Amino acid sequence: MKSKSTNETIGKTLVYTVLIVFAAIMLIPFIWMITASLKFNKDIFVIPYQWFGYEPQWRNYLDIWTKIPLLTFTKNTVKLTLIVTFFQLLTSSFAAYAFAKLRFRGRDFLFLAYVATIAIPWQSYMVPQFLFMRRLGLADTHLSIIILQAFTAFGVFMMRQFYEGIPDSLCEAARIDGMSEYQIYLSIMLPLSKPALSTLTIFTFVNTWNDFLGPLIYLTSESKKTLQIGLKMFISQYSAEYGLIMAASCISLIPVVIVFLMLQKYFVAGIASSGVKG
Structure with a gap:
């Protein structure tokens, strides 16, 4: 019995050691980026690399704002990211509720057809999409990016899978009590879907914040361009x-890190409860 306990301890120690090593390897590029952002250019590629004991050049984080209109780019990125994230959460959760809890003709076929669009690469239709937006007069506007990214089949699929785990009896009881579908969605489904909404928020926020091709294609005016x-x-x-490039890269990572840290407890949480006490 004692031998078995010892073997389990050794096994856990080895697993944690391997995980720590891999985590350290993954963090090395980020640590290098942070340290490089605090150095002169002549000191960045010195071999052996000096990880500690150097004088930080905080001036890099001030100069980057004057070299390019970084504040304008950041404001545009924040604007697009928040609006797109809000609309994706709204449309995905609302459509997912209909696909999961409402009964109407052609529901399953419509859902499969919509989800199947995930398999179509964006590169195959980005040119017709751009021509369509230009015909509407939306080229070089933030509205074009918002319209195109406000809906996501992946978000609908993920939210529907979550809603499927909530018992139908909960919605039926609410309907018997006289609640409308909108009230059920707002008062019951949304409060229960914090883990799924948080996960979708992280995915959407990161993808929109780091989006490069979309703004590159649709935005030409410098005053409308994004951080990337x-x-x-x-x-x-x-x-x-x-040094300045690494400083700008570090600045661009801060919002993503903050959002992940705020939502990580919901991100790792599964369906903790269904809302039904038995």
């Missing part, structure tokens, strides 16, 4: 300013 396009502009103009 701005970083590309800066790299093109100041290809040797590695």
Whole structure:
């Protein structure tokens, strides 16, 4: 018995050791980016690399705002990310409720046809999509990106799978009590779907914040460009300013890290309860 307990302890120790090593390997590039953002260009590629004991150059984080209109790019990115994330949460959860809890003719076929669009690569229809937006007069506008990204088949699929785990008896009891479908959606389904909504929020926020091709295709005015396009502009103009490039990259990561840390407890949570006490 004692031998079995010892073997389990050794096994857990080995597993945790391997996980710690892999975590350290994954973090090394991010640590290098942070340390490089606090150095002069001449000190970044010195071999052996100096991880500690150098004088931080906080000036890099001030200079980057004057080299390019970084504040404008950041405001545009925040605007697009928040609006797109809100609309994706709204449309995905609302459509998922209909597909999961309402009965209407052609429901399953419509859901499968919609979800099947996930398999179609965006590169195959981005040109017709751009021509359509230009015909509508929405080229070089934030509205074009918002309209195109406000709906997602992946979000509907994920939310529907979550709603399927909530007993139908809960909705039926609410209908008997006189609640409308809108009231059931707002008062019952949304409060129970925090884990799924948090997961979708993280996915949507990260994808929209880091989106490069969309803004590159639709936005041409400098005043409307996003942070990722701005970083590309800066790299093109100041290809040797590695300290400033790393500083800008660190700044672009901060909102993503904050959102993940705020929602991680919901992200890792499964369906903790169905809302029915038995």
